[in-house]
Amino acid sequence: MKSITVRLNESMAKKLDEVARKTLSSKSDAVRSALAVYFSLLDNIGFYFKPSIPIKNIDMEFERNAAYFDLGNFISVAVLNVTYGGVGEKEMDEKVELALVSEVMANQLFVESACRFIDAKAILISTGNEYEYSKKFLLLFSKSIKRRFKAETFLIDHEEVFKTHQTFLSATLLGIRDMSLKNVPKRGDxxxxxxxxxxxxxxxxxxxxxxxxxxxxxxxxxxxxxxxxxxxxxxxxxxxxxxxxxxxxxxxxxxxxxxxxxxxxxxxxxxxxxxxxxxxxxxxx
Known part of the structure; x- marks a missing residue:
């Protein structure tokens, strides 16, 4: 690997520290992941990408638990969400090991995104549980995801005040959908x-x-x-x-x-x- 030096202002440096802590990775890994996602966007959306596309040019489409933002040229930004509640290792849960919950959720994201021709780029985890419990799930879920995706996984939110008695997990997948592929059943099928x-x-x-x-x-x-x-x-x-x-x-x-x-x-x-x-x-x- 080649070593480079990056200068960041104070707010970006604090944000980098926070991302590294939540993803249980080093700051170098967090920077590499961010650059990988950005370079992937450049490859898929165009040479120079920034959120300055006129709103009037974006068509939105909703399909069950997914939303698509059409950017033209058969490219669409996809947002797909899966939520589980009351299943896990908490005292009031239907008792299921978190390892299995993570596998089932990762599988659901994989199957749903594959059936929609979505190339996953990042998966954002939000929980309604304490940090330690959320961290335990994140580690298991990240391993489950890596067996199926090349996408990065991030813990973006968790319960910070109260002790919880039931599991609540939400995973949001961000990716690029290939709109040139049609998924349209026909009469006679x-x-x-x-x-x-x-x-x-x-x-x-x-x-x-x-x-x-x-x-x-x-x-x-x-x-x-x-x-x-x-x-x-x-x-x-x-x-x-x-x-x-x-x-x-x-x-x-x-x-x-x-x-x-x-x-x-x-x-x-x-x-x-x-x-x-x-x-x-x-x-x-």
Whole structure:
């Protein structure tokens, strides 16, 4: 590595100290991470990027738990949020080890962002719990994220005054969405299910393999399938109805396994996807 010297004013130096403390990293690592995110924005958005784009030129779009800010040239800034409450190691929680909670949340962010063709750049963690508990979750969550993303993880807020008795966790993913890729189901498509629909007592082995999930997403990229959607706790039927409404067709669902925290996905295609490990559960007429 090459050593460089950076001069910062007092307020920026204090902010750097705070970021380093919250992310449990050195100031050098914090600077490197900030530069990596900035250089990535330069590569994806243009040679010179700063928040000076006229508001009238930005189109906003909302999709379930995500928001997109269209910057033109098929590039969109994506903001995706996932929130968990009452599940963890606190006295009034439904008892689940934080290691498993971190894996489930990281998986949900990964599956939802992959199904929306989002290249994740940063993940911001906010909790309603004390710092030590929040720090414990951050360390576990960061390891879970690194198994799936190249994105940096930051703790941006936690409870500073009161002792809490239940877990509250919120993760906000920031990334760049490729708008050139269409995710639009069509009338006549069959609806396929891939993955495991697990509501309660989720185990590590119930979570989808990240590489296998990306192979399924690639079916849409290569136009073998028309659309892909994560299955969440509102259930398979809700996602299938959403897909049918986009296609402007009528849903016929053969099976309704229920809901899950993105341990499964729905794929819409006019091709036979059973050879890819998918199970046909309905169609759009």
């Amino acid at each position: 069959a609806i396929y299910l891939w993955g495991k629909v697990v509501k309660k007592e989720i185990k590590f082995e119930d979570l989808p393999d990240p590489l296998e999930l990306l192979k399924i997403v690639e079916l849409v990229r290569s136009k073998v399938a028309n659309a892909i959607f994560p299955v969440k706790m509102d259930g398979v039927e809700s996602v299938a109805n959403y897909a049918a409404s986009i296609a402007g067709g009528k849903l016929m669902l053969y099976q309704n396994p229920g809901g899950c925290p993105a341990t499964a996905v729905l794929i819409c295609s006019s091709n036979d996807l059973e050879k890819f490990g998918c199970r046909k559960i309905g169609e759009i007429n």
